[in-house]
Amino acid sequence: MEKIAVAENLRAYYFIKSGDKTTSIRAVDNVSLHFFENEVYGIAGESGCGKSTLLKVLFGEIKPPLKLVDGEVVFKLDGEEYRINSMSLDQLKKIRWKYVSYVPQGSMSVLNPVRKIRRIFLDVIEEHTSMSREEAFSRIESYFEALGLPVRVLDSYPHQLSGGMRQRVTIALATVLNPKVIFADEPTTALDVVVQRGVIQLLKKIHKEQKNTLVIVTHDMGVHAHLATRIGVMYAGRLIEEAETHEIFKNPLHPYTRFLINSLPRFGDRSRKEGTPGSPPSLANLPSGCPFHPRCPIADQICMEMEPDLIEVARNHKVACWKVGVER
Amino acid sequence: MKFIKSYLIPRLIQYVYMVVIGITLVFLIPRLSPVDPIEQILNTRLRIQNTTPEAVIKMREVMEELYGLKGTLWEQYVNLWKRLLKGDFGPSMVYYPASVISLIRNSLPWTIGLLTLTTLISWVLGLVIGAILGYYKESFGSKILTGILMAINPIPYYIFALTLLLLFCYVFPIFPLGGGFSVGQKISLSWSFILDVIKHGTLPALSLIILGFAGWGLGTKILVQNLREEDYVVYARMMGLRNSKILFSYVLRNAMLPQVTGLGLSLGGIFGGAMMTEILFTYPGIGTLAYNAVRANDYNVMIAISFFSIIAVATALLILDLLYPLIDPRIRYR
Amino acid sequence: QFLNVPREQTVIVPGPKTANPGDFNVIAGWKDPHRGIQQLLLEPLWMDDPVRGEIINALAETGPIYNEDFTKMIVKLRKGVYWSDGVPFTADDVVFTVEMCMKYPEMARHMEFNEYIDKVYKEDDYTVVFELKKPNTRFHTYFIDRWGYWWPMPKHVFEKVEDPVGFTFNPPVGTGPYVLKDYDPAGYWVLWERREDWQRTPTGMIFGMPKPKYVLFYAYETDEKITLAFLQNQLDAAGIGPQALKALLKRSKYVKLYSDFPFVPLVDPVVGGITINTAKYPFNMKEVRWALALALDIVKLSETEEGNMLISALHIPPLPLYRKLYYEPLEEWLQNLTVNGVKVYDPDVPLKIAEVAKRYGWNVPDDPEKIKLGVGSGWWKHLPDVAEQLLLSVGFKRDKNGKWLLPNGTPWKIQLGTNPNDLVAFGVAQQWREFGIDVDVITTYISGINEGNFEVLITGNWPAPEPWGGHADLHRTLYFFHSKYQNKPLGEGVGHVSRWFDERLDKIIDEMEKLDWNDPRNIEFGREGLKILAEELPTIPIGTIGVLTTALVYNDYYWTNWPTLENPYMMPYWHWSQFKYLLTFLEPTGRK
Amino acid sequence: MRVSVRNLTKIFRVGSIFSLKKLVAIDNVSFEIGSGEIFSLAGESGCGKTTTAKILLGLEEPTNGEVLYDGIKLKDFVENEMHFLKKVQTVQQNPFSTFNPFRKVEDYLFKTVLRFKMANTKDEALRLIEEKLSVVGLNFDEIKGRYPSEFSGGQLQRISIARALLTNPSFLVADEPVSMIDASLRISIVNLFRDLKERFGISILYITHDLSTAYYVADKLAIMFRGSIVEMGRAQDILDTPFHPYTKLLKSSIPVPDPEYEWDENINLSSTEREEFFAKGCKFASRCPEVMSICRESVPPDFDVNGRVVKCWLYK
C-alpha cells in the first residue's frame, strides 16, 4: 500500500496571552503518523485531547492562536509531493477539494444560510474545475443520485434540511470532486442514532466507490468499529496507540485504551464496568513523564519521570507506554 | 390563508397600535405643555398693527374655533381622529387657510427625491465599502480608510455641509447656492430642467451621502468583521473559494440582512425630512416645514408631519417584515 | 448664472420662504405679505413713511375728511388708477373690500371694522363714506399701510369667488407697479415684473417709473448664504448680522452701507429694550426698575455689538421726526431728571459708544453731530451706587458674596427671556450678574407672555408699542398702557405686557382721543406721556437689541443710488411696503 | 419516592401568539416510577423526552393529565416550592451549560445547602458539601474558588450530581446526563446512578437516547416516539427482544463497538423532522418496514404483550 500522507513530529500549540504571560496549550505534541491510500483511519480519544487540532494541522489550516511549532505534513498526490504547511494560500487552493478535503465538526453552521445548496456546490465546482455551468449541474445531480440523496434537497436552503440531511450534504460537498484524502471531524456527533447510521452508511459508500483515504475523528468507538480500518488513539495531544481496528478492539495495549474499550456497555451484559479514574489533564499544564500516569493503575516511577515514545510492539501495532510490550 | 391568519393579521394589529399610540403621544405632548400656539400669531400681529386689546380677545376666539382647539382634551382628541381618518389635517396656523395637506404636498416630492436617492446611494456605498473594509481589516488601506470614516462620522452635519458650501459655491463656484432649480426655469421633463435640478441637488446630496456613507460603512464593517468568523465563511475559505466570491456571496449577502432594517427605518424616516440640509442649502422639503412649524407652534403641521412620519416608519417596518423572508430564506412567516 | 432673467434689469432682494407659495390672498388669514405682495403688488390708501416722517397719499387723493364729532369719515380716491388686469380702480373696490372684511372673521381688520363701521358706501366713483357707530378720531389709521395689513382688493375678482377666504388669488391682480411673473413652487422665490402701464398706479403717478424691470425675492435663509450670494452679486440688498457684515466688507468692494456708523440703520420706528412684568414682585417697585437700569453700563453694553448700537432713553425711537418733536424739547428735562437726588442722564453716551466702535476698528465719523445723528441721544449713567441705594431703600440686602437678596431674605434671581443670539440680552445679563443679581437667561420661546408669564424680556415684545414713525401722534404708543386694558389680573390678556398703568397717563390718552390726529396739541400730550414713562420706567428702552442689530447693506454692482442716512429719500427696506417707491429712485450701473 | 404520570399531554402552540397551529409534543403518556427505581426514557431527538422531564420538574405546565408524587398532585406539591425542590432534584444534559460560567461553582453548592436549610452554619455546610462530593469522588479543595470553565466535563457533571444530592432528594430527573461526556467518563457517571439507587434508594428518571447505557442501568425502560410511548417494560426484556418496529430500528442503529458487526440493510431517513408530528395514524407509518394499511388510518392503542406495553397494530 502506498502512503498518501506522512506527518512527522507534529507539534502544534495554541498560544494564549492573558495579561503579561503567555500560556501554550500543547494540543498536538510530537505526533507522527501516516495514511495509506484507500484506507479509513480513525482517530479516537476523549474530548479536548487535540483531535480536531491534529486534523486542522493535517489539512494545513493553521491560524492564530494555533501555531505549528515543529514537524511537517507531506502529501504525495499524483506523484507530486506537497509540503502542506509551507504552502501559500494560493498554492493550497490548488490542492484543496480536488485532492484533499475536509468535513468540519458541526455541520449545522458551515453552510451559507442564504444560499441554496445547489449554488454552494456550484461555487465549489466552478472554483476548482473548468466545468461549464450545465456540466456542473448535471454532475451535482448525478452525484446526489449516486449517493442516494434526494435531488430536491439541492433547491433548499440549509435551514430547511434536517440535521442528518445537512450533515450528509456537507459530506457530499466535501467529496463531490472525488478527492484523494478526506478529513472528517466528528461527522456523526450530536446526531440521533438512527440518523447517525445513515451518515455512517453514506461515508462507507463514498469510500467504497471513490477509493480515497478517509480520516475520521470521533470519540464514539462504535462509529470507529463500523468505519475504520486503522485506529489511532490520542491522549493529551499525543498519539498513544495505533493499530488496525480489530487489533485495537481485541487487544488494547495502552491502559487508557483498555479503559476505553472495556468501559463500553454492551447489550446482554449488565455486569459492572469501570470508567477511567480521575479526569483528563489540562493541556496547558501537563504532568511530567507519561501524561496518563496520574490516572494509570499500573504506573510506576519511570512513568512519572520520562515520557514513553510511540513504538511498534507488534506488527502494525504501536503503543506509547513503558509497561507494555517488548523491552524498551 | 395560514399566512394571513397567523402572520399578517397579528402584524397588522401591531401596525395599528404603533400608529395609534404614536399619534396619541404626538397629540399629547404639545397639549400638555403650557404653550399656546395662537398667542404667537396674535403676538406677531399685535406688534405691527394697532389692534385694540378687545379685538385681540375676539380674534383668539375665532382662531380657537378654526384650529380645533376648543373643548376638553378628550373632545379635541376624538376630533383629531375624526379628521385624520378623513385625511383632513386641518388648516395650517401660519399659512391659514392653506390646508396642511397642501403644504406637505408642496414639500414632499423634493424631500423624497433627494433623500431616497442619497439614502440608497450611501447605503449601497457603505455596504460595499464597509464590507471590503471589514473583510480585509488587517490591511493598511482598510485601517486608513476606517480612520478617515471615523473622523468624518462625528463632524456635525451643519459644519460639514457649510464647508462644502464654502468650497464649492464660493472658493470654486461650481454649484448654485441653493434652491431646487434655477429661477425662471419652467418645471418640465426637458433635459435642461433635469440637468438643472441635478446641479442644484448635487451639493445637498453630496453632503448627505458622504456623512451617511461614513455611518453605514462603519456599521457594515463591524458586522462583516464578525461575519468573517462565521463557520460558513471560514469553511468557504477552506473550500478555497475566491475572496471576491466569499466577500459578495457569503459575507455581504449576510451582512445586508441587518442593514436592510436600518435602510427601511431610514427610508421611513425620510418623512422627517433633512432639516439641516434643507435649511443650509435652502433646498425645498419637509424638513424646513417641520422646523418652521415647531418654531411657530403650528400644531396641525406638526401633527401631520409626525403622523406621516410614524406611518412611514411603521409601514417601512411592515413592508420590511413582509419582504424579509424574500431576502433571508431562514425567516418564514412562521 | 442660475437666473433665467436679465440680471442687469433685475433687483434681487431677500425674501421669506413660504410653505404655501401659490397663495397670494393676503387679506385673508395671517400669511406673510412680504414676498412682494405688499411691496409691489398692492397699494394702500395711505402710506406711512418713518424715514421721511410723513404720510403719503397713495390710493387716496387726500387725507381723511372727518365730520365734526368724528362719526363720519370721507375718503377721496385717486383718479386714473387701474388694476393690473386693466379694470379701473374705483370706490366700489374699497367698499367691497371693507364689507368683505366685515363679513369674514379671518380677514384683516374684521374686528375693528365691525366695532366701528355702521355703514360704508360710495358717494361717487371716487368718494367713499364711512359712517361710524361711535366717534373715532383715528379711524383712518386702520387704512394706513406701514408694514402691510389692509389694502383694497379688486372687486371684480373677489366678487366672483365663492369662498374668498380659501381663494388663492393666483395670479394676483393689484394696483401696484408690478405683477407676478413667476414663483417657486417650493416657496423660495417670487419673481415680479414691472407693469407695462406702471403710469396708471399710484407709484408711477407720485414717483415715476420703478427702474428695475424685474424684482426677485429670494430666500437665502442663513447669513452665511446671504453673504456668499452677496459676494457673487446674486443679491442687491440684505440685512445681515455684524459678523457677516465684517466678512462682507473684507471681501467685496461693492458693498454699500445705509449708514457707516453705526451700521444699524435708524429707520425702524421701534425701540428695543427691557420689558418688565410690573405685575410681578419685585418689579412692581419703581426703585427696583430704576436700579436695574442704573446697574447697566450702556457703553460697555455696546461692546456686544462692537459699538454699533442705537440708543434711546425715551420710549420712542430717535427718528428724525421724533428728535425734532420730542427728544430735543425734552433734552433739558432729561438732564435735570434725578433719581434719589442724583442726575441720571448722560447726553454724551453716543460719543462714548463711538469710541468703542473706533476701538473695534469701525469707520467712525469725527463730527459729534454726525455721531449723534446715527447713534441717537443720551442714556442713563452707569450708577451702581445709586442702584444699590435704591434696592437697599426698599429692603433688599446683599449676602456675603455680594449677591442680592430679596427683602424676605431669599436670593434674587431674574428670569430673562430672549432669543438665542441676542448678544445685547446676554450683555445685560452679564452686567446684572456683575451687580450681584442672579440671572437665568432663557433663550427659547416663552409662552403666555400676554398672560403675564414672564419676568423680564429682551425680545420683540418692545418696551413700548411703536408710534407711527411717519406722524407726530404718539397715541399709538401710549394707549396700550391705559388702565382699562392694563388693570387685569395675571393670566388675562392685556394691552402692553408690562401691565403697568398710571392715572396721569390715562388722562392724557383720554384727552388725545378727543383730538384730531393732526391737532398740534397731541404733541404736547405726547411729551407729557413720555415724561411719565421716563420717570416711572415701567420698561427700560435701550435702542437696538439683538433682533434689530442688523446692518443694512446694498450691492452697488448692478444698481446704485440706494437710500442712505444722508440721503434718506425713502424707507430703505425691501420687506416694507414702501419698497415700490424706493425702486423708482434706483439707477442701473449698466454692468453686465 | 413513587412517581405516577397519568395521561400526560403537552401541546405547544407553534409560531406567534395568535397562531392556531398546535404541536403535540407529548401525547397521552402514562408511566409509573417506583421507589428506588431507575426508569429510563429513550427515543430519538425531539420525541418529547425533555418536555416530559420539564413537566415532572414543574418547569412546564401540562396541557392535560396529571403527575402524582407519592399520591400528591404535582400542583399541590409545587405550592410549597422549597419543599418540592428539596425532594425533587435534577441533573442536566450538558455539564458545560449547567453552571453559569460567570459564577463560581461552589456558589451553587453553598446556596443549595443554605437555602434549603440543610445546614445552619458555614462549617456545617462545608461538611455536608465535602460529604456529597466524596460520594461522586471529588473533594472540596479541588473545587474551591474555581469557575466552571476550569473543570472538565466529567468533573462538572459530578459536581452537578453532588449538588443535586445535597438536599437528599427522593427523586432525581436526569435529562441525558451523559450525552456530552466522553466515552471513558460516561460509565463512571452511570455507575454513580446505580450506586445512588442502591445506597440511598433514590428514584431516578434517566433520559437518554443511548440505549446501551439504558440497558446497563435502567430497571424499566420506555421508548418514546413522536410524543408517545411506543414500548414500555423491563429494560433488559425490551432491548433483548424489541417488539415495536421503531424499537427494533433504534436498537439496530446503535453502532456496536465491535468491528465484526455489520448492519444488514440501508435505512431510510425522513429529511424533514416536522412532518411526522402532524401525521394522523401511527406516526412511524411512513418509514415502518412492516407498515399495514390500518397504521396510516388510526393511532394504535397500547397493547399489553408479555407484561410490556406496545403501541403497534402488529400486536393486536
Add this chain to the structure above:
Amino acid sequence: MKRILRLFFDMWEDLRFKYAVTVLTALVLLSILSIFSPYDPYKWYVLPTNQPPSLEHILGTDGKGQDIFWLLTFSLKNSLILATIAAVFSRIIAITIGMLSGYLGGTTDRILMALTDTFMVMPVFPLLLLLSSLIKNYLSLPILGLIIGVFGWAGDARVIRSMILSLREREFVVTSKFSGMRTFEVVFGDFVPYLIPVISGGFIGSMMGAIGFEIVLAILGFTRVEIPTLGSMFHWMINFQAMLLGYWWWVLTPIVTAVFLFTALYTLSLSINEYLDPRTRMQRIGAVK
C-alpha cells in the same frame, strides 16, 4: 478590584482601547480642569475678542471675549454630564422594560413591547425639537439629558428582552432554581453578566447620541445656549460667522474635540464589545501574539 485591574490591563493590549482610554482620560481631565479656570464661563466680554492662539490664550479667544481653552473645559464637562445623564436614564428604562418584559412575559410583555415598538417608530428628531421648544423655561442640562434619554431606549430594550427570553431557557437558570436561588439572585447572577456587553455598548452609544443631539439642537438654538456645551460652542461659532471670518482656532476647537470624543467613544465601545465577546476575544489575543 484585582480582577478589574487585570481586566483593564488585558484590554490595554488592544490598540483601540489604548487610544480610547487615552483620549477619554485626556478629555475628562480637560473637563476637570474647568475647576481651575480663571474665567467664569458665564461672563462674557472679559477678554479682547477674536484673538488667535497665543501663549496667554492657547486656543485664542472667541467673539464673546472668552478664552476658548477654558470655555472648552466647561463645555466638555457639561456635554459629558449631559451624555452620562441621558445614557444612564435611557439604560435604566431599557433594562427595566427589557427585563420585565422578558421575564414576566404574557400581557406585561405585550403591553411593554407595544410601547417599545411605538418608540421605535416615533419621529425622534422633530419630537426632540418640539419638546425642547416646549419646556424651555426648565430646559437645564439634566432635563435635556432626560429628554434625550427618553427617546433612546427602545432598541436596546428589545435586545435585552430577547436576550432574557433566551437566557431564561438556559440550563443554568434551572440549576439556579434548583439550588434554591431567588429571582433577584437569578437576575443579577445569571442574566446581568450576559447583558453587560449590550448594556455597556448601549451606554456608550447613547452617550454619543446625546452629545450629537445636543449639538444639533444647540446649532438650531433650541437649547439654552448660554450654558457652555459642545453644542453651544458650535452655536456661537456659527452665529459669529467664525467660518466666514476665518477664525480657524474658534472653528476647529469644537470640531477637533468632537471628532476625538466620538472616535474615542466609538473605539471604546468596539473594543469593550470585542473583549467581552469570547469568540472575538480569542481571535484578538491570537493576533497580538
